Amino acid sequence: MLCQKCHERQANVHVNKIVGGKMSATHLCEQCAKENGDFLTQFAAGNPFDFNHLLSGLLNMESSPGVSPPGVVAPAQCSTCGMTYGQFTKIGRFGCPDCYDHFAVRLDPLLRRIQSSTTHTGKVPAKSGERVKQRKTLEQFRREMQEAIASEQFERAAELRDKIRELETQLSE
Amino acid sequence: MSLSDFLQRATSRWMKDGGPEDDIILTSRIRIARNLQGLPFPILQTDTHADEVIRAVQEAVAAEAVAKVGKFEFIRCASLSPLDRQVFVEKHLISPDLAEAEKHGAIALRDDEAISIMVNEEDHLRIQCIMPGLRLEDAWHLASAVDDALEQSLLYAFHEKFGYLTACPTNVGTGIRASVMMHLPGLVLSGNIQRMLTAVSHVGLAVRGMYGEGTESNGSLFQVSNQVTLGETEEEIIGNLSSVVHQLIDHERAARKALLQENREALEDRVCRSFGILAYARRMDSRETLQRLSDVRLGIDLGILKGVSSGILKELMVMTQPAFLQKYFHEELAPGERDIRRAMLVRERLRLDDTEVR
Ligand SMILES: [Zn+2]
Ligand SMILES: [Zn+2]
Numbered sequence: 252m253l254c255q256k257c258h259e260r261q262a263n264v265h266v267n268k269i270v271g272g273k274m275s276a277t278h279l280c281e282q283c284a285k286e287n288g289d290f291l292t293q294f295a296a297g298n299p300f301d302f303n304h305l306l307s308g309l310l311n312m313e314s315s316p317g318v319s320p321p322g323v324v325a326p327a328q329c330s331t332c333g334m335t336y337g338q339f340t341k342i343g344r345f346g347c348p349d350c351y352d353h354f355a356v357r358l359d360p361l362l363r364r365i366q367s368s369t370t371h372t373g374k375v376p377a378k379s380g381e382r383v384k385q386r387k388t389l390e391q392f393r394r395e396m397q398e399a400i401a402s403e404q405f406e407r408a409a410e411l412r413d414k415i416r417e418l419e420t421q422l423s424e
Numbered sequence: 425m426s427l428s429d430f431l432q433r434a435t436s437r438w439m440k441d442g443g444p445e446d447d448i449i450l451t452s453r454i455r456i457a458r459n460l461q462g463l464p465f466p467i468l469q470t471d472t473h474a475d476e477v478i479r480a481v482q483e484a485v486a487a488e489a490v491a492k493v494g495k496f497e498f499i500r501c502a503s504l505s506p507l508d509r510q511v512f513v514e515k516h517l518i519s520p521d522l523a524e525a526e527k528h529g530a531i532a533l534r535d536d537e538a539i540s541i542m543v544n545e546e547d548h549l550r551i552q553c554i555m556p557g558l559r560l561e562d563a564w565h566l567a568s569a570v571d572d573a574l575e576q577s578l579l580y581a582f583h584e585k586f587g588y589l590t591a592c593p594t595n596v597g598t599g600i601r602a603s604v605m606m607h608l609p610g611l612v613l614s615g616n617i618q619r620m621l622t623a624v625s626h627v628g629l630a631v632r633g634m635y636g637e638g639t640e641s642n643g644s645l646f647q648v649s650n651q652v653t654l655g656e657t658e659e660e661i662i663g664n665l666s667s668v669v670h671q672l673i674d675h676e677r678a679a680r681k682a683l684l685q686e687n688r689e690a691l692e693d694r695v696c697r698s699f700g701i702l703a704y705a706r707r708m709d710s711r712e713t714l715q716r717l718s719d720v721r722l723g724i725d726l727g728i729l730k731g732v733s734s735g736i737l738k739e740l741m742v743m744t745q746p747a748f749l750q751k752y753f754h755e756e757l758a759p760g761e762r763d764i765r766r767a768m769l770v771r772e773r774l775r776l777d778d779t780e781v782r
Pocket of ligand 1: 283284
């Protein structure tokens with residue numbers, strides 16, 4: 252096979268990529284692959300730093316029988332976008348934001364392996380994060396109220412109880 | 425147009441300016457992934473979905489909140505020639521995947537090219553901030569400010585437990601990828617690089633050669649970045665990366681010092697030989713160019729070469745790439761022809777400086 256870029260030399264670097272949902276293969280000679288620079292060669296076969304390669308290895312482990320937590324039947328498909336868990340393990344990408352909820356049960360063991368925990372602790376967006384912030388404040392108030400009760404600061408505890416009720420009504424709206 | 429005019433116009437700020445620790449750190453880069461609520465990720469996008477994302481981001485970029493962060497130009501990939509898209513890739517402003525997303529992709533670019541917003545790459549938005557030298561915190565604050573400004577017009581897909589939702593679970597949570605490009609010739613020449621890089625990969629960071637494969641990096645250029653995006657705050661992620669980078673800097677400085685003390689003659693020979701080849705050769709492939717530039721830059725840093733601007737490595741490692749070369753010479757060039765023009769461009773650039781070999 253000839254190199255798809257220079258059409259002169261033999262292609263011996265084969266690069267697979269997912270573009271716009273479709274798998275595409277590029278065949279280049281070594282020289283053109285190098286000239287293509289940093290981004291392309293990282294996908295070349297045999298690179299020990301290939302992240303996607305690593306991920307698909309993990310996902311395949313995940314889909315092997317007996318790994319799913321016992322007694323939990325995970326849905327096979329996201330009802331919003333139609334992506335199946337099988338497709339996800341092949342391409343390593345979700346189809347839409349709702350996939351995270353649909354596949355949540357199977358996600359925890361995977362995230363524990365590739366991430367440092369399964370719960371976000373970083374930045375929270377102002378708009379979509381407002382409710383999340385309120386929920387965190389609520390937890391904080393509940394903890395403080397318990398402490399106030401334990402140390403017999405009942406006035407403070409009553410104050411906190413009112414704040415908690417207010418937040419609970421806001422959140423249930 | 426003269427070369428110096430071309431340089432003024434065609435280079436990004438990160439290619440020209442210096443910054444903290446810039447004898448070793450070429451650039452700091454922050455990239456954050458964001459997606460819009462209620463729309464499929466680009467992998468399952470129809471034309472209508474893609475247009476919806478592009479229109480929403482274009483409006484958000486045009487809004488006053490974003491204008492406060494800078495002057496942005498919004499460009500659809502379809503309106504760029506393949507050569508121009510490749511030039512953007514070579515300047516590290518967009519990814520090769522976005523360059524190939526001719527139909528659905530778009531870019532919002534700040535006038536100094538320090539911020540680029542990629543639209544419909546793997547995620548709906550990838551906000552990237554790139555700065556010269558070691559300035560990860562500054563880059564994060566700037567990227568985060570753009571993120572805040574955009575969010576005033578956009579509704580992000582955000583999950584109470586998982587954080588910012590991304591197409592790939594390796595980005596979920598903070599969606600942040602922080603990386604630094606390091607020039608580590610001392611560790612390469614002293615034979616310690618493999619050991620260092622293995623150690624770095626054991627503390628949860630990813631390392632790869634910028635050009636070339638694996639640790640056989642051309643030009644001793646390496647990129648170090650975080651792998652974990654969920655379960656740590658952005659500040660923790662950047663802090664971890666910074667502390668490892670600082671250790672690498674110390675090791676690199678020590679290796680350079682040892683080389684100078686124990687192998688001065690061999691080192692001077694290598695540096696001056698490379699300078700001579702860059703200054704006089706008539707054919708240069710990109711691999712050799714990078715290696716020689718790396719030697720020359722080391723020679724500048726160690727005081728062996730005087731009068732050559734230290735930005736030469738950053739500048740020429742981008743400008744001698746295939747698309748940039750063709751842009752400069754205004755014509756399509758076959759690979760063999762490129763080697764001749766590459767050598768020509770390098771010679772021309774070196775003549776702009778008033779070099780003195782010590
Ligand atoms: Zn070729
Ligand atoms: Zn889905």
